[in-house]
Amino acid sequence: MVRFVERKWWYFAFSGLLIVPGLIFLLLGGLKPGIEFKGGTLLDVRFDTPPTVAEVTEVMAGLGRREAVIQVAEGGRIEIRTLEMKVEEQVAAEAALRAKFGANMKDVNPQVVSPSFSGELIDNAVRSIALASVLIVLLIAFAFRNFGWAAFRYGIAAIISLLHDAAVVLGFFAILGYFFNVEIDSLFVTAVLTIIGFSVHDTIVVFDRIRENLRLNPGEALNPVINFSIMQTLARSVITSLTVVLTLLALYLFGGFSMRNFALALLVGIVSGTYSSIFNASQIISLWQEVEDRLRHRATPSPA
């Protein structure tokens, strides 16, 4: 029997190890908003053989775009980021790039978001996160409706583990943003919400089993029941994640370039969700029970 519950502090510590560095970079402002959230221009330029960053910088400087940030991206592409460009400026930029690079440049795919619109996109993202959180809590309440008074602690534990997963992904992207300028967009928010949905149901499956086993074994202590329940659901948790991870890996490695970071966020979140549902969620229930027992013990001292 694997001692899932007894080693809970090790597992909590491992989670801390995953989350704390991410949180530090989060506080350092590592999470970089993409043009969707701050406004601006992204020119996705495809080449047969990509030129040097210096060459592109020169062209952009010739257009008076000294703020342009130029990055080499996979697939023979160069990404140019500037402040918002009017349509005329985009046309001029394309013409200037064409004049410089000729047939070596395959095409320019511009995307522009006005700063006035990005505020609205941020509002939308915040609103969807808020509504999703409310619905998730309702779903948890519904799933644990037969748990009686214990429903509350199961719900809290499920919420803590979904916060864990959100923190891991946010932290991961804060680190990527800090070191590699990876930006977040509405697809990133989508990924986080999808992860939360996945994480919650993963946790519910384990909790459901704990409840079933508690009912079948009245009088049994909580910790052994939790250990056994995790064992029983372990294969399912791991295999389901594995199939999702396999499809995401295919998407990450072979899918469209603009889906890469999206697939990566989902990958990290799904793996974290599986970890938290096996190694954190039930352990929180166990910890809760232990604390409660200790408090009760203190409140009614034994007659001896």
Next chain:
Amino acid sequence: MRLSSWLVAIVAVLAIFVDIPKHQFSFPFNCPGVCVKIGDFQVNQEIKTHLGLDLQGGTQLVLQLQFDKLPPGSNATQSELQTQAIRVIENRINSLGVSEPVIQGLGTDKILLELPGVDDLQQANDVATKQAFLEVKVPDPADPTKYKSLEPPLTGADLNPNGVYVTFQSGTKPVVHFEFKGAASDRWVQISKDYLNKPVQITLDGKDVSAPVIQTVFTSGVGIIEGNFTTKSANELAIQLKSGSLPVPLAVIQSSRVEPTLGRDSVNRSIVAGAIGLLLVAFFMVAYYRLPGAIAVLALLYYTALTYAVFRLVPVTLTLAGIAGFILSIGMAVDANVLTFERLKEELRSGKSLRAAVEEGRRRAFPSILYSNLATIMTAGVLFWFGTGTVKGFALTLAIGVGVSFFTAVVVTQMLLHAAIEVSSLRRRRLYGVEEKAPETRAAGAPVAAV
């Protein structure tokens, strides 16, 4: 066969039928897709895969209606102005001959415009934002160097659309010919009498286009706009005048353009990614679960065919993010099977007969399957509600995928499992990943006693 088996079979045939590219046949007979006509109820749905702009190439604009730039005193509501603006843009786009454009209101103050195959950003921008407000102004008696509006104003709203076209002056110089209709026509003639030998100004969006001196009294409501036109710009102006002016100034607040070759590249990459994902999952399922795994793979193929058919029928416009949702849902679709098979194994290990174990596995896995699907559909619902563009596409395909997978996991997998255990050679326990002889006979769920 039971009723549900028939249902599964019929759905499979229909799905494959819908999935086959349309040019290979038409249904019922000479109609490209589904055509139903019962009394007033008519459906004419072409069956095809709708690709979003990021996959087929084209230009997308989000336009902000600038109500603060309206002249004071106009009393149309925001949504009325939005509807008018949409109609004007629609007319203009139709004159350009763009196939399958999307023009829709976002809220009451924005318009989404998608122009598949349009690669000329400037043209798209002009179609959407050139107001084309034509007005005739006459010399101001108070200050002869200035012009003033007539009372009531004589504007492009009074033009006869059929009278607006491009002609060539002295054979080569393009000019725009116009014609006022009804009472405005008479006013135009009257102006030529009132202001004979004086200049009359024609303005476009508040700017002076031409100010010809009237040399003869007109006999009809016809006139010409001269300017430094090229044939192209004269044509564009003619289209804009014909379609009417935009009732409110518009500004582009988001634009994106994807070249068709990039779109094609993305489609190819997505197909490869989806196929590899499907193969990896199939390989893993068979390796791990043996016979039930193979059944799950069949169910997964069924799932893929059916989901794609739903996309083609609804129709769902597939975008890159949408395909990502679809591929992700393949991985998630397996979950329901995994839940069932893990239960099945457990029940078998506890000593139940194959048939009882299959039944018990289904019954006990069902609540978990329901919750997992509910959780995902709820998330997808929120994303669809608040999301824009890409996010909506992802949410929609994910939700459809999860919905279909619920059907395949609960109905199709079960049907196949039940069919399999009726075949005697498929009844060996080893095929289900369990030892031939049950090693222990304790009841499932009484495990703690063994600790």
